[in-house]
Amino acid sequence: xxxxxxxxxxxxxxxxxxxxxxxxxxxxxxxxxxxxxxxxxxxxxxxxxxxxxxxxxxxxxxxxxxxxxxxxxxxxxxxxxxx
Amino acid sequence: xxxxxxxxxxxxxxxxxxxxxxxxxxxxxxxxxxxxxxxxxxxxxxxxxxxxxxxxxxxxxxxxxxxxxxxxxxxxxxxxxxxxxxxxxxxxxxxxxxxxxxxxxxxxxxxxxxxxxxxxxxxxxxxxxxxxxxxxxxxxxxxxxxxxxxxxxxxxxxxxxxxxxxxxxxxxxxxxxxxxxxxxxxxxxx
Numbered sequence: 264x265x266x267x268x269x270x271x272x273x274x275x276x277x278x279x280x281x282x283x284x285x286x287x288x289x290x291x292x293x294x295x296x297x298x299x300x301x302x303x304x305x306x307x308x309x310x311x312x313x314x315x316x317x318x319x320x321x322x323x324x325x326x327x328x329x330x331x332x333x334x335x336x337x338x339x340x341x342x343x344x345x346x
Numbered sequence: 347x348x349x350x351x352x353x354x355x356x357x358x359x360x361x362x363x364x365x366x367x368x369x370x371x372x373x374x375x376x377x378x379x380x381x382x383x384x385x386x387x388x389x390x391x392x393x394x395x396x397x398x399x400x401x402x403x404x405x406x407x408x409x410x411x412x413x414x415x416x417x418x419x420x421x422x423x424x425x426x427x428x429x430x431x432x433x434x435x436x437x438x439x440x441x442x443x444x445x446x447x448x449x450x451x452x453x454x455x456x457x458x459x460x461x462x463x464x465x466x467x468x469x470x471x472x473x474x475x476x477x478x479x480x481x482x483x484x485x486x487x488x489x490x491x492x493x494x495x496x497x498x499x500x501x502x503x504x505x506x507x508x509x510x511x512x513x514x515x516x517x518x519x520x521x522x523x524x525x526x527x528x529x530x531x532x533x534x535x536x
Contacts, residue, residue, distance in 0.1 A: 275353055282355070282410055283514070289402040290521040323351050341354045342420040344361075344427070 270315050274322070277308035348409070355413035356507045360424040360500040365437035367496050368425035369455065374418045374492070374508070376452025376460035379484040381418055385411035387465035387481060391474045397529055400471065400522045404478075407515050414508055419450045421504060475523040479516055486512035 264272075284301040291297060316326045320338040328334065374380045388408030395401040426434070426448045434443050441457055452460035465481075468474050489509035493502060 271353055272357060275355070275357065278351075278353075279355060282406075286403065286406055286410075286514070286518050289406055290399050290518055290525065292399070322353065323349055325349060338352060341352060342358075342416070342423055344359065344424055 267319050274311045277304045280304040354417055358417055358420045358504050363429050364425050365429050365434050365439050368422045369438050372422050373455035377454035378464045379488045381411050381415040382452055383464040390467040394469055396471055399525050403518055403522045422450050471526050478519045482512045482516035
């Protein structure tokens with residue numbers, strides 16, 4: 264696994280924790296521990312996402328595009344084995 | 347609305363082609379207990395949910411199911427990409443090939459196309475949440491059957507992840523049902 268994939272999998276791990284904690288909070292909205300963990304994952308994910316997008320290009324269209332070229336179509340799609 | 351993230355919910359990296367497994371796994375794409383049916387079921391039912399917790403849980407699980415649909419499509423794609431026609435045919439995919447080549451198309455394991463009759467949106471919150479809990483158990487069972495059909499760790503790993511999500515969703519729907527029953531059971535004073 265190369266550096267890019269390693270970083271992407273770290274982001275995927277934090278984002279998955281957010282999905283899971285989010286579902287838990289939907290039915291336990293006043294659980295302070297879960298809310299705290301959700302915020303921690305959000306902050307870690309955000310940090311790594313910025314790092315990834317600066318280095319390897321956009322993960323989503325929420326990322327401000329480079330003024331000179333449309334990189335979105337050049338970065339790999341997640342279903343590609345080569346990705 | 348939704349934004350797309352250029353990543354899967356959980357990694358899928360299948361090194362060995364296996365059209366036989368693709369033929370079985372595709373049922374979780376377009377079959378009766380598959381991810382497309384799950385997503386459509388919850389995203390349709392969310393509109394008539396009576397509490398903020400149940401609206402949120404159906405919206406968010408329905409969204410996660412779309413990510414599962416993408417994982418299953420990715421698995422089918424990686425298992426069949428570049429497989430020669432005679433190998434596809436020996437694996438039982440000759441009929442599929444004649445209609446779809448190696449494209450990903452929503453069918454069940456026997457090749458029957460997806461139908462909205464696989465899901466219900468009844469408008470009755472008790473009926474709908476029970477259907478959702480049953481749907482998660484049926485999908486959990488399907489993932490266990492699929493796990494019995496392969497030894498490839500690259501295939502088993504994402505299937506195990508998806509199986510665990512069904513168990514977790516069942517738990518959350520159970521809590522949603524309890525919340526609704528508590529609200530409906532409280533005495534109303536006018």
